[in-house]
Amino acid sequence: MSLDAALHARLATSALLSGSTGGVALLLAVCSSDEILPLGAALAASVLLPLGRLFGLSAVVMRSTRRRGISLRQVILEILSFLCTLVSCCLFAASLGESESWENETCNRLKSLGDRLRQSRGTPPSRCREGVEKDEKSRVAFAQVRMDEERPSGGLEDLRQKVRAIRGALQRSNTQQAEMQTMLSQALDRCESLKVEAADAQRSKEHHHHRWCILDQERESLQRLAHQAKSSEQAAREEAVAWRAWLRSFLELLLRDERDEAAMKAAEITLKHLKTAERSLQPELLAKMPALYESLAEALSGVRAQDAGFQKAQAQAEVDDRVAQLERQLAQKEISLATLEQDKRSLRSEVRTLQNTVQELRGSIRVFCRIRPPKQKADASGAFGVKAEGSRSVCLRKPPGERRHDFNFDRVFSQQAGQRELYEEVGPLLPGILEGIHLCIFAYGQTGAGKTYTLAGQRSSGDPGIQDLAIADLLRLAESFEVRLTALEIYNESIQDLLSDATSEAESRDERLEVRQSAGAISDVADLHPAQDGTGANSADANQTGSSKYSPFGSMRVPGLKSWSIQNLADVEDALQRVRNKRHVASTALNERSSRSHTVISLSVLRRSGAEVNGVPVGVLHIVDLAGSERTKISQAEGIQMKEANCINRSLSALADVLFALGDSTSSAHVPYRNSKLTYLLQDALGGPGCKTFLFAQVSPDALDANESYSTLTFASRVATSVQQGRLRPRGAVPSPSPRKSPQREEMTWKGPGNGLAGTTPPLPRRKEEK
Numbered sequence: 001m002s003l004d005a006a007l008h009a010r011l012a013t014s015a016l017l018s019g020s021t022g023g024v025a026l027l028l029a030v031c032s033s034d035e036i037l038p039l040g041a042a043l044a045a046s047v048l049l050p051l052g053r054l055f056g057l058s059a060v061v062m063r064s065t066r067r068r069g070i071s072l073r074q075v076i077l078e079i080l081s082f083l084c085t086l087v088s089c090c091l092f093a094a095s096l097g098e099s100e101s102w103e104n105e106t107c108n109r110l111k112s113l114g115d116r117l118r119q120s121r122g123t124p125p126s127r128c129r130e131g132v133e134k135d136e137k138s139r140v141a142f143a144q145v146r147m148d149e150e151r152p153s154g155g156l157e158d159l160r161q162k163v164r165a166i167r168g169a170l171q172r173s174n175t176q177q178a179e180m181q182t183m184l185s186q187a188l189d190r191c192e193s194l195k196v197e198a199a200d201a202q203r204s205k206e207h208h209h210h211r212w213c214i215l216d217q218e219r220e221s222l223q224r225l226a227h228q229a230k231s232s233e234q235a236a237r238e239e240a241v242a243w244r245a246w247l248r249s250f251l252e253l254l255l256r257d258e259r260d261e262a263a264m265k266a267a268e269i270t271l272k273h274l275k276t277a278e279r280s281l282q283p284e285l286l287a288k289m290p291a292l293y294e295s296l297a298e299a300l301s302g303v304r305a306q307d308a309g310f311q312k313a314q315a316q317a318e319v320d321d322r323v324a325q326l327e328r329q330l331a332q333k334e335i336s337l338a339t340l341e342q343d344k345r346s347l348r349s350e351v352r353t354l355q356n357t358v359q360e361l362r363g364s365i366r367v368f369c370r371i372r373p374p375k376q377k378a379d380a381s382g383a384f385g386v387k388a389e390g391s392r393s394v395c396l397r398k399p400p401g402e403r404r405h406d407f408n409f410d411r412v413f414s415q416q417a418g419q420r421e422l423y424e425e426v427g428p429l430l431p432g433i434l435e436g437i438h439l440c441i442f443a444y445g446q447t448g449a450g451k452t453y454t455l456a457g458q459r460s461s462g463d464p465g466i467q468d469l470a471i472a473d474l475l476r477l478a479e480s481f482e483v484r485l486t487a488l489e490i491y492n493e494s495i496q497d498l499l500s501d502a503t504s505e506a507e508s509r510d511e512r513l514e515v516r517q518s519a520g521a522i523s524d525v526a527d528l529h530p531a532q533d534g535t536g537a538n539s540a541d542a543n544q545t546g547s548s549k550y551s552p553f554g555s556m557r558v559p560g561l562k563s564w565s566i567q568n569l570a571d572v573e574d575a576l577q578r579v580r581n582k583r584h585v586a587s588t589a590l591n592e593r594s595s596r597s598h599t600v601i602s603l604s605v606l607r608r609s610g611a612e613v614n615g616v617p618v619g620v621l622h623i624v625d626l627a628g629s630e631r632t633k634i635s636q637a638e639g640i641q642m643k644e645a646n647c648i649n650r651s652l653s654a655l656a657d658v659l660f661a662l663g664d665s666t667s668s669a670h671v672p673y674r675n676s677k678l679t680y681l682l683q684d685a686l687g688g689p690g691c692k693t694f695l696f697a698q699v700s701p702d703a704l705d706a707n708e709s710y711s712t713l714t715f716a717s718r719v720a721t722s723v724q725q726g727r728l729r730p731r732g733a734v735p736s737p738s739p740r741k742s743p744q745r746e747e748m749t750w751k752g753p754g755n756g757l758a759g760t761t762p763p764l765p766r767r768k769e770e771k
C-alpha cells in the first residue's frame with residue numbers, strides 16, 4: 001500500500017470513527033427516556049468523541065501538509081463531525097443535570113413513603129413493617145450507590161447493575177405500598193363494620209336491660225303477692241285458732257250450764273268427736289294447701305284482672321271526660337254556629353230588603369232587549385238592521401233613507417250574550433217570591449226572534465234558558481215550601497190546559513177552560529201530583545176540592561186547570577215535556593217551529609204546615625212565552641194560520657194597551673184588561689201590588705226584519721221609558737196629581753205589532769175595570 005492510500009484509509013477511518021461515535025452518542029442521548037441511560041450516553045460521548053475527533057483532525061492535518069489540497073466534501077464531513085461532537089458534549093452535560101434531579105426525586109419519594117408509613121393508623125401489620133424495612137433497605141442501597149458514584153473508581157457496568165437493583169427494589173416497594181394501601185382500606189372497612197356491630201350490640205344491650213327491668217318489676221310484684229299470700233295464710237291460721245278457742249269456750253259453757261250428767265257425757269263425747277275431727281281435718285287441710293294456693297293464685301290473677309279492668313275503667317273515665325269536654329265544646333260551637341246562622345239570616349234578610357229596595361228603585365217593570373244572531377248575511381253595505389250600542393241602547397237603521405232610530409232599555413244583550421248573562425238579571429229577584437212577590441217574565445217580539453230560545457233554551461245543545469235556570473233555583477230556595485206548577489196556553493183566545501190528559505186536538509178542544517174572577521183568592525185548581533200513577537200523568541179527580549186548592553193568578557181563577565206538585569227537577573222535566581208536546585206550533589215561512597199561542601207557565605210557592613198546604617200562594621213566578629207578532633204578508637199565512645196570526649196580533653196589541661194604560665198617569669183609572677184573555681188572566685201579576693215584571697224584547701238584527709224590529713223596539717222602549725219612568729201603577733191606585741210626561745210620549749203612538757199592518761187594538765169596548 002502507498003503512503004497516499006494509507007493516508008486516505010486513516011482519514012476515512014478517523015471520519016468514520018468520529019461520525020459513528022457522534023451518531024451513537026446522539027442515539028443514546030435521544031433514546032434515554034429513563035434516568036440511567038443519559039448517564040451512560042454522556043459518559044460514552046465524553047470518552048469516545050474527543051478521541052475520534054483527535055484522530056480525524058490529525059489525519060486532515062497530515063494530508064494537508066503532504067498534498068496541500070482538500071476536497072469540499074471532506075471539509076463538510078469534518079464540520080458535521082465537529083457539530084456531532086458538540087451536541088454529544090451538550091447532551092452529556094444535560095444528562096449529568098438530569099441524573100442529579102432524578103436522585104433528588106428518588107430521595108424525596110423514599111422520604112414521603114416513610115412518612116406515609118408513619119402516618120398509617122394503629123399498629124401496622126407485620127407485612128407493613130416488612131415493607132418499611134425493605135424500603136429502608138432500598139434507601140441504604142441507594143445511599144451505597146451514591147457513595148459508589150461519588151467514588152472515582154467503579155465501572156459503568158457496576159453502576160448499571162446497582163441502578164437496576166435499586167429500580168427493582170423501588171418497584172417492589174411500590175407494589176408493597178399498593179398492597180399496604182389495600183390492606184389499610186380493608187382495615188378501615190372492618191373498622192366501620194365493627195362500629196356498626198358495636199352500635200347493634202349497644203342497642204341489644206339496652207333492649208335486654210329494659211327487658212331485665214321489666215322482669216325485675218314482675219319478680220318484685222310476684223314476691224309481694226307471695227308475701228300477701230303468706231300473710232293471708234297466717235291470718236287464716238289465726239282465725240282457725242280463734243275459732244277453736246271459741247268452740248272450746250262454748251263447750252265449756254255448755255258443760256257448765258248442763259248439770260245433767262248424760263248431757264255432760266254427751267258433750268264430752270262430742271268434744272272428743274270434735275277433737276278427732278280436728279285431728280283428721282288437719283291432714284286434710286294440709287292436703288288441701290296446694291289447692292288453696294292455686295285458688296289464691298287465681299284470686300290474685302282475678303285481682304290483677306280487676307286492676308287491669310280498673311285501669312281500663314280509669315282510661316274509659318278519662319275518655320268519657322274528654323268526650324264530655326268535647327261535647328261541651330261542641331255545644332258552645334253549636335251555640336256560636338246558631339248565632340252565626342242567626343246573623344246570616346238577618347244579613348240575608350237585610351240583603352234581600354236592600355235588593356228589594358234596589359228593585360223598587362229600578363221600578364216594577366224592567367225592559368230588556370236581546371238581539372238574536374243574524375239569520376242571513378248582512379246586506380252588502382251593512383247599513384240596515386239593528387245594532388247594540390253599548391249596554392243600554394240600540395240603534396236601528398231602516399230604509400228608506402237609512403233613517404236612524406235610537407232606543408234605550410234597562411239593558412241590551414248583544415248577539416254574543418249567553419243565557420246565563422240574561423238570567424243574572426232575573427236571579428236576584430227569585431228569593432222575593434218566597435216573601436210574596438209575583439214575578440212575571442215576558443218574552444216579546446216578532447216570530448223567530450228567539451223568544452222560546454231565551455225562555456226554554458235549546459235542549460239539543462244542553463243550553464238551558466231562563467225558565468229552566470229560574471225553576472231550578474226556585475226549587476232550591478223553596479225547599480221547605482210546596483211548589484206547584486200549572487201550564488196553559490191561550491190559543492185563538494181560548495184557554496187550554498197544557499198538563500191535561502187529553503191526547504187529541506178534539507179532546508183538548510172539549511176541555512177548554514174559562515177565566516173567572518172570584519172575590520177570594522182561592523180558585524178551583526185541580527190538585528195533582530205527577531208521580532201519583534207512576535207515569536207522571538195526572539190521574540186524580542180534576543174536581544178535587546179542599547184546602548190545597550189555590551190559584552196562581554190571584555183573584556183570577558181558571559176552574560179545572562190542573563197543577564202538578566213539583567218535588568225535584570225530574571218532575572219539572574216531566575211537566576215541561578208535556579207542555580212542549582201539547583203546545584200549538586206550526587211551520588211558517590219565518591220560523592220552522594213557530595209558536596201559535598201564548599204559553600203561561602206558573603210556579604206557585606205555598607206554605608206547608610205539616611202535611612197540610614196553605615191554599616194561598618206566598619208568591620208566584622209566571623213565565624210567559626208570547627206568540628210572535630208577524631206580518632201575514634211576509635209569513636205567507638193563510639187559512640188557519642192567518643186566523644192564528646190575527647188573534648196573536650190582537651192579543652199583543654191588547655197587552656200593549658194594558659201596559660200603556662197602567663203607565664198612563666194622566667188617563668182615567670180604566671185599564672183594558674178584558675180586551676184579551678191574556679191580560680184578563682194576568683191582571684194581578686201585571687198591575688197588582690208587589691208584582692214585578694220583566695219584559696225581554698227580542699229582535700232580529702237582519703235588515704229584512706227592520707220593520708218588525710222597529711215595532712218591537714218602539715213598543716218595548718215605550719214600556720221602558722213612558723210607563724211612569726219604569727214604575728207600574730198598582731191596580732186601583734189614585735193617579736198622580738202631577739204626572740211626569742215622557743219626552744217621547746207625544747211622538748210615539750202604538751200601532752200594534754207588525755207596524756200596524758196586521759195588529760190593531762181589539763174591537764172590544766173599553767169599560768171601567770170591575771173591581
Ligand SMILES: Nc1ncnc2c1ncn2[C@@H]1O[C@H](COP(=O)(O)OP(=O)(O)OP(=O)(O)O)[C@@H](O)[C@H]1O
Pocket residue numbers: 371372373445446447448449450451452453454458591593594595596626627628629698
Ligand atoms: N240568541 C240565539 N242564539 C242562537 N239561536 C237562536 C237565538 N235566538 C233564536 N235562535 C234560533 O232561532 C230559531 C227561532 O227561535 P225561536 O223559536 O226561539 O223564536 P220565537 O221568537 O220563539 O218564534 P215564534 O214566535 O215563531 O215561536 C230557533 O232555531 C232558535 O234556535
